[in-house]
Amino acid sequence: MKTASSSAISSEMKTAPSSAVSSEMKTASSSAVSSEMKTAFSSAVSSEMKTAYTAAVSSEMKTAYTAVVSSEMKTAFSSAVSSEMKTAYTAVVSSEMKTASSSAISSEMK
Known part of the structure; x- marks a missing residue:
C-alpha cells in the first residue's frame, strides 16, 4: 500500500505541476505574443495612415492652392487688361476729339 500510494502520489505530483506549468506558460506566452503583435500592427497601421x-492632404492643398492662385491671377490679369484698355481708349478718343475739334474750329475761323 505504501508503495502503491507513494507511486501514485509521486506520479500525480509530477504530472499535475508539469501540465499546469506548461499550460500557464503557453497561455502567458500566447498572450504576450498576441499583445506584441497587436501593438506592432497598431503602430504600423497608424504610421501608414499618417x-x-x-x-493626401498635401496633394489636396497643392491642387486647391494651384486652382486659387490660377483663378486669382486670371482675375487680376483680366482686371488689369480691362483697366489698361479703358485708359488707353479714353486717351485716344479724347485726343482724337481734341484734334478734330481744334481742326474744325480752325477751319471755321479761316
Whole structure:
C-alpha cells in the first residue's frame, strides 16, 4: 500500500505541476505574443495612415492652392487688361476729339 500510494502520489505530483506549468506558460506566452503583435500592427497601421493622410492632404492643398492662385491671377490679369484698355481708349478718343475739334474750329475761323 505504501508503495502503491507513494507511486501514485509521486506520479500525480509530477504530472499535475508539469501540465499546469506548461499550460500557464503557453497561455502567458500566447498572450504576450498576441499583445506584441497587436501593438506592432497598431503602430504600423497608424504610421501608414499618417503617411497616407499627410500625402493626401498635401496633394489636396497643392491642387486647391494651384486652382486659387490660377483663378486669382486670371482675375487680376483680366482686371488689369480691362483697366489698361479703358485708359488707353479714353486717351485716344479724347485726343482724337481734341484734334478734330481744334481742326474744325480752325477751319471755321479761316
